[in-house]
Amino acid sequence: MTRAGRLSVGIVGAGHVGPVIGAALAGAGHALVGVTAGSDPDRTAAVLPGVAVMEPPELVRAAQLVVIAVPHDQLPGLVSGLAELGAWQPGQLVLHTDPAYGTDVLEPAVRSGAIPLAVHPAISFTGTTLDLRQLQASYAAVTAPAMVLPIAQALAVELGCEPVVIEEADRPAYAEAIATASEFARSIVGQATGILRGIGVENPGGYLSALVSSTFDRALREASSPDPLSPPDLG
Known part of the structure; x- marks a missing residue:
């Protein structure tokens, strides 16, 4: 019930x-x-x-x-x-x-x-x-x-x-932000995995998983702070 x-x-x-x-x-x-x-x-x-x-x-x-x-x-x-x-x-x-x-x-x-x-x-x-x-x-x-x-x-x-x-009037702008984030993420990951696959890296998605996740996490943290984004440390 x-x-x-x-x-x-x-x-x-x-x-x-x-x-x-x-x-x-x-x-x-x-x-x-x-x-x-x-x-x-x-x-x-x-x-x-x-x-x-x-x-x-x-x-x-x-x-x-x-x-x-x-x-x-x-x-x-x-x-x-x-x-x-x-x-x-x-x-x-x-x-x-x-x-x-x-x-x-x-x-x-x-x-x-x-x-x-x-x-x-x-x-x-x-x-x-x-x-x-x-x-x-x-x-x-x-x-x-x-x-x-x-x-x-x-x-x-x-x-x-x-x-x-x-607000009602802001829903189109909100949807644009959601679409931009989603499409950008898919596009970048697709390009990077395609390059790795082209040079013979097996399971390119798995290879990039930790890098992509940590980079996006850092970018999101920095976007929530008043400081401008800095390039990720890949070294």
Whole structure:
């Protein structure tokens, strides 16, 4: 049974993010009512064992908290489509995980009385239970109307994250920062491993692992200090 104050949760989106968010919320004591179908049902079942697979309208009508974790370009159409079907419920919490959108994208659900929340955990999801440990050491961008902002912050904490408030108007800039960091890291590592592979180094990713991790850790520490970045000591 669900503990007092806990929510019934439906997960719309069974990619790398949705099932992990569901598992984290279940670990915090919330009750999962279902998840929508995805392209990798075995992976979803491994992260959310025993959780029912449901159609989106049915799932939305059954949940007090709906978590939407779908690709960026699908989010507006999904929200408005469910509104046209009359799926959104008054007083229902609707949370999406997209970094670029605030809560304006949830307006079709709000018109039906739903409460909009935007929470983006700043990690690179693998879609496995390994992500649950990453969440415990991460931050999450939260955006919500002032009256319900504490709810968004509390849910971020239950995921294991430290919440950081991002204003609605600042979500595009926030998303740009996230994309820049992610794409830069992948690009640089890809170039370096390609060079090492070209000169015959076996397992170039493993070879660079400690160097890359320690260099990024140092850069992040220095970025948090008032002193300018200095070149890493590779000697």
